[in-house]
Amino acid sequence: MSSPAHTGDAAVTVDDLTVDYPAHRASVAHRAVDGVSLAVAADEVIGIIGESGSGKSTLARVLAGDLTSARGTDPAPVISGGEAHVLGHALRGIRRRELTRLTFNVAYLPQDAAARLAPELTVAELVGEPILARDRRYNAKAVGLRVATMLDQVQLPLAVLDKYPFELSSGQRQRVAIARSLVLAPRVLIADEPTAGIDVTVRGSISELIERLRVEGSFSAILVSHDLPLLRHTTRRVVALHSGRVVGFAPIDQLLAEGAHPFLAGFAEATGQRDVDKTRPR
Numbered sequence: 001m002s003s004p005a006h007t008g009d010a011a012v013t014v015d016d017l018t019v020d021y022p023a024h025r026a027s028v029a030h031r032a033v034d035g036v037s038l039a040v041a042a043d044e045v046i047g048i049i050g051e052s053g054s055g056k057s058t059l060a061r062v063l064a065g066d067l068t069s070a071r072g073t074d075p076a077p078v079i080s081g082g083e084a085h086v087l088g089h090a091l092r093g094i095r096r097r098e099l100t101r102l103t104f105n106v107a108y109l110p111q112d113a114a115a116r117l118a119p120e121l122t123v124a125e126l127v128g129e130p131i132l133a134r135d136r137r138y139n140a141k142a143v144g145l146r147v148a149t150m151l152d153q154v155q156l157p158l159a160v161l162d163k164y165p166f167e168l169s170s171g172q173r174q175r176v177a178i179a180r181s182l183v184l185a186p187r188v189l190i191a192d193e194p195t196a197g198i199d200v201t202v203r204g205s206i207s208e209l210i211e212r213l214r215v216e217g218s219f220s221a222i223l224v225s226h227d228l229p230l231l232r233h234t235t236r237r238v239v240a241l242h243s244g245r246v247v248g249f250a251p252i253d254q255l256l257a258e259g260a261h262p263f264l265a266g267f268a269e270a271t272g273q274r275d276v277d278k279t280r281p282r
């Protein structure tokens, strides 16, 4: 890709970004993102697709500012080339205090968000926690109201408020994780497979929620996803990654119809989109 588009009013700009995982125990150093450039305008939602290991999660993780790992776990990704700006903050070498300020406005829904929900907290506590973590004295009634609104937006009944994660289905847990990620009304959402595990009948409500937030303004998102209805409903453009490099950045139906890369052609075949989309109005 050449230089990023829309840099003027961009929420996120990525310029020739390279990300490595350092050598760790028996593993050698590994380049996961290799010279990626892209931009996400304010009030734009983009998608990221690509085969397993193509660097989608690493790119999402870095842009969400998740640049450290807990001691004893796998190494964190390191920006080794280029630069990324999120809401005007340069990520390379960003200091902890600035990162904390940035992450107030950037929600990150990692791939394992549902599994990471603290098992000892109820749904009400899980969804309300980010508000209280920011301001312990926040009015309890206002927190309750906000939590109820968020549950409604992800189509969970209020009956789940007092339940613990183990009492929910995996799809319900994922919706709790989404509600939690959006409770502080972030300006940017970075979500890794947001509809994973969610029943097909309620996935539409997640698409609608993301589209509504975008239309209401001051909201951008990057969605790592292979959920075609979600991509079609919420994104204008989708980045296709292969071996850490951008191999396409276009509307999803154009990517699939053109099948410019073997991965895209295979994905179009697998989802039965190749011929359908040639006749689809854009």
Ligand SMILES: Nc1ncnc2c1ncn2[C@@H]1O[C@H](COP(=O)(O)OP(=O)(O)OP(=O)(O)O)[C@@H](O)[C@H]1O
Residues within 6 Å of the ligand: 021, 027, 030, 031, 032, 050, 051, 052, 053, 054, 055, 056, 057, 058, 059, 074, 075, 076, 077
């Ligand atoms: N913590 C880590 N340490 C070392 N290498 C890693 C780490 N996390 C990911 N990788 C490697 O980086 C590459 C990109 O992984 P990444 O998870 O970003 O890809 P992905 O496209 O999201 O894959 P998937 O769809 O399977 O989640 C892979 O080769 C992966 O093995």
